[in-house]
Amino acid sequence: MRVFVQSTLPCSADQAWAAVQTSALLEEICAPLIYFKPDRGEQIPERWSSDTPNRLRPKMFGVLPLATRTLNWERIDQENREIQTREYDAMIRRWDHRIHVEPAGENACRYTDDIEIQAGVLTPLVWLWAEWFYRHRQKRWRRVAQRLAQESARTPVTAPA
Numbered sequence: 001m002r003v004f005v006q007s008t009l010p011c012s013a014d015q016a017w018a019a020v021q022t023s024a025l026l027e028e029i030c031a032p033l034i035y036f037k038p039d040r041g042e043q044i045p046e047r048w049s050s051d052t053p054n055r056l057r058p059k060m061f062g063v064l065p066l067a068t069r070t071l072n073w074e075r076i077d078q079e080n081r082e083i084q085t086r087e088y089d090a091m092i093r094r095w096d097h098r099i100h101v102e103p104a105g106e107n108a109c110r111y112t113d114d115i116e117i118q119a120g121v122l123t124p125l126v127w128l129w130a131e132w133f134y135r136h137r138q139k140r141w142r143r144v145a146q147r148l149a150q151e152s153a154r155t156p157v158t159a160p161a
Helices: 013-020 021-032 120-154
Strands: 002-009 032-036 054-060 069-077 082-089 092-104 109-117
Touching: 013 092, 013 109, 021 032, 021 120, 054 092, 069 092, 109 120
Parallel strands: none
Antiparallel strands: 002 109, 032 054, 054 069, 069 082, 082 092, 092 109
16 A cells, blocks of 8 residues: 655645755654654664665554564665655555655755555554554654745855855
8 A cells, every 4th residue: 555645835846845854853843642762783874875774663652562664765866855665564564665756946845755554464564554654654744844044044144264
């Protein structure tokens, strides 16, 4: 099953793209539904990279442990502003997540989450959760984007020397 959620964010595509590559953004937009801790002996990187997979131990609402999730960063395409992950855990065989950021006018961008899910007989329930979860994420993303745009507007532009 597929989840497709798209929003127009009130910040530039460059601002959104810089933020989407960070663990800090993931943590902020997933809260309070999901919180992530690194698997034993690992660290969550500040910026995502396609060099190594990441193993995260998510907790729903910060208390209910979920299965350890492996994130394989298949592609982080700087030119096209696109990330493709292949994720899985003990319950979910396939969680292929594509993130795309594109300009949508002056100081706005279109942000897309596109996820393919396979979880056996649990697929419809996992899909329903993912629909709700990604709408939540994008609602929080819009708030972050407003903050990014405001911070950018307050930062004076200095002329080259």
